[in-house]
Amino acid sequence: MRPGGGISPSFVAQQRIRQLEQKLRAKEERIVVLETENALLHLKLAEFRGLIGRDTNEVAQLNFVHDKQQNLCRSTSSIIIQVYGAIQRLKRDLKNLHAFALELSRDFQHQYKNSLYQVLTAVQKIQLQNEALQTFQTKAFDLKQSLQEVNERYQQEKQKRKILHNSLIELRGNIRVHCRIRPLLPFDTAFGHSVSQDWHRKLSEKVAHATDDETVLVKCNRPGHTLINKTFQFDRVYSAAESQDAVFADVAPLLTSLLDGYNVCIMAYGQTGSGKTYTMLGPQSEDDVTLSTEDEPELGIIPRATEEVFRLISEKPPGSHWVEVSVVEVYNNEIFDLLAKDSCGRVFGVKRDVITTKEGKSDVPLLTYETVENALEFLQLVDKGLQLRVKHPTLVHAHSSRSHLVVTLTITTKAVSADSFAPLWTDEQPSQKLSKELFCTFPQQMKDDKLIFPSRASSPAQFESVEKLKHIKTKLQLVDLAGSECVGMSGVTGVALRETSFINRSLSALSDVLGAIAEQRSHIPYRNSKLTHLLQDSIGGNAKLLVMLCISPCQKYLAESLQSLGFGTRARQVQRGQVKKRNLPVSSKSK
Ligand SMILES: Nc1ncnc2c1ncn2[C@@H]1O[C@H](COP(=O)(O)OP(=O)(O)OP(=O)(O)O)[C@@H](O)[C@H]1O
Incomplete structure (x- = not known):
């Protein structure tokens, strides 16, 4: 400090x-x-x-x-x-x-x-x-039930129908004669130069007329004679305007009789060129004899009848009927089988003979029978046969048939035990239906021929064997006769004259047979000619015969027309007795 x-x-x-x-x-x-x-x-x-x-x-x-x-x-x-x-x-x-x-x-x-x-x-x-x-x-x-009743009634009515039908046919006569007057044709007015205009006109004049359905009027105006009008009565007369249809309509009922168990024969009789072949077969052209179904309205009785037979069969139980066909011609009193074939299958006429069997029926041993299923097959066969038929030109027309053509349809009906059908239609077997049908169709034969077997077949095989046992055969014979003629008219000589002579003889034998039947002679001279022998089962008491008289209308053929009308009148006088049905079943082998 x-x-x-x-x-x-x-x-x-x-x-x-x-x-x-x-x-x-x-x-x-x-x-x-x-x-x-x-x-x-x-x-x-x-x-x-x-x-x-x-x-x-x-x-x-x-x-x-x-x-x-x-x-x-x-x-x-x-x-x-x-x-x-x-x-x-x-x-x-x-x-x-x-x-x-x-x-x-x-x-x-x-x-x-x-x-x-x-x-x-x-x-x-x-x-x-x-x-x-x-x-x-x-x-x-x-x-x-009502169907059953109706069926029963139907069967009864069917029976009645058959009885009535057959009575009707019987009333009309078992031998019926129809007469067809053909139209005037160009060859009727063709004369040589030697004939004067006057004669030409006279000969071409129409002298045969159908005055009604049953009467033919012929104006007989012969030189040096006074004019006489002759009338002829027949079951049916067809005028020139009537069609093939109309002719067949009157033939058809006979076919029902065929399936009812009667033999039936339909034959065309008349002079050369009078329209027999036209009526039986239909028109045939110059070089073709083929039966054509295309030209149906023109078809004749043979194709139409076959069609009808198959139609009637189609109404029967299937398999109950079958049809066989034979085609023969009787030429110069010899029978020729027109369906016989050679080893190459070609048809050619083979001579056959006609015999009478133990049962008194006519039979042609070895004759060819072809089974046919329909009318077409039949026509084809007949066509084949027709190719072989003998034809020669005559003064009347160029294609005169010089032989009698006999087409036979044999209808075989199976006959079986009648007691094998059930009481009802329903639920029954075809065979039962068949036996019922047969019993309705052939009641008498089935009883007469003891076809009713004691007991019902118990097994199909047994039934079959029963079925095989019995067959009923009926024949439909369709005949196109050769022309009946005066030798002068046909203008034939030599071989043709001999033919004409055979034709006339066989036609005269036919007339004799019909005459003997008319007079109820004990002996009917069937065997006097091959033609009548062959037709024996179809003409006479147990068959129905329809003679179709064919008449040329003009003066030129007056003599022949009168001869044919006379033949028809004689045939018509055959006593109208009851016809018996065929009651002998035959074995299927006997043909
Ligand atoms: N009703 C008819 N209508 C039209 N033409 C017919 C009639 N009838 C026959 N003819 C014709 O007359 C000609 C002779 O007939 P068809 O050949 O049928 O006679 P036919 O009697 O059989 O003779 P043939 O006995 O000589 O054989 C034939 O050209 C045929 O077509």
Whole structure:
């Protein structure tokens, strides 16, 4: 301190120095502390560095792991994204599916309802139908019963019809004569130059007329004689205008008799060129004898009758009837089989003979019979036969048939036990129907011929053997006779004259047979000619004969026409007796 009390500068400086020194010491202490702390920190730093060194590895490892995890994370998240996408899609699909399922379910329910409704409607319908069915069944039963009654009545009526039909035919006569006057044709007016105009006119004049359905008027105006009108009565007379249809309409009922068990013969008689072949077969052209079904309205009796026979058979039980055909010509009193074939299958006329069997029937041994199923097959066969038929030109016309043509249809009917049919039509076997049919058709024969067997055939085989036992045969003989003529008119000489002589002789034998039948002579001279011998079963007491007289209308043929009308009148006088049905069943082999 400074005397006077004031503080010297040195003191202050000292003070200051001391303070500074104190500060310095404090700083140094602080430095020591800090250095210590620094050393400690270095230590710690070293320690930490060591630690850091270790941690760096760990960090590297961790980094590696981290990277890996990050990679994993990345791939996982892409998978997650994919899975998410898939889930989204799945969700969408599921949603669609659900919607679809809902739709389906709605549809199903709708359909189910519809089906249920339909089933219910169907059930209702079925119930209604069942009721209707029951009503129908009741009605059917009633109808069945009335049908049965109607059937029974039908059978009775059928029997009555047959009886009436046959009575009618019998009333008309078992030998019926029809007369057909053909139109005037160009060859009727063809004369040589030697004939004067006057004669020409006279000879062409029409002298035969149909005055009504049963009468022929002939104006006989012969030179040097007074005019006489002659009338002839027949069962039916056809004028020139009448068609083949009209002619056949009167023939057809005879065919019903054929299936009723009678032999039937239809023959055309008349002079050369009078229309016999036209009436029996139909028109035939110059060089073709073919029977054509195309020209139907013109077809003659033979094709029409065959058609009708097959139609009638079609109404019978199937297989109960069959038809065989033979075609023969009688030429110069010899029989020729026109269906016989040579080894190459060609047809050629083979001479045959006619005999009388033990049963008194006529038979032609070795004659060819062809089974036919229909009219067409028949026509084809007849056509073949016709190609062989002998024809020569005469003064009357160019295609005169010089032989008698006999076409025979043999109808065989199976005869079976009559007691083998059931009482009802329904549920019966065809064979039973057949036996019933046969019993209705041939009641008398089946009884007379003891075709009713003691007991019902118990097995089909037995029945079959029974069926094979008996056959009933009936014959339809269709005859186109050769022309009856005066030798002068036909203008023939030599071989042709001999033919004409044979023709006339056989026609005269036919007339004699009809005359003997008319006079009820005990002996009928069937065997006087091959023609009558051949036709024996179809003319006479047990058969129905239709003679179709064919007449040329003009004066030129007056003599021949009168001769034919005389023949017809004689045939018509044959006593009209009861005809017996054929009652002898014959074995199928005897032909
Ligand atoms: N009703 C008729 N209508 C039309 N033409 C007919 C008639 N009748 C016969 N004819 C014709 O007269 C000609 C002679 O007839 P057809 O050949 O049938 O006589 P035919 O009596 O059989 O003679 P033949 O005995 O000489 O064989 C034939 O051309 C035939 O077509």
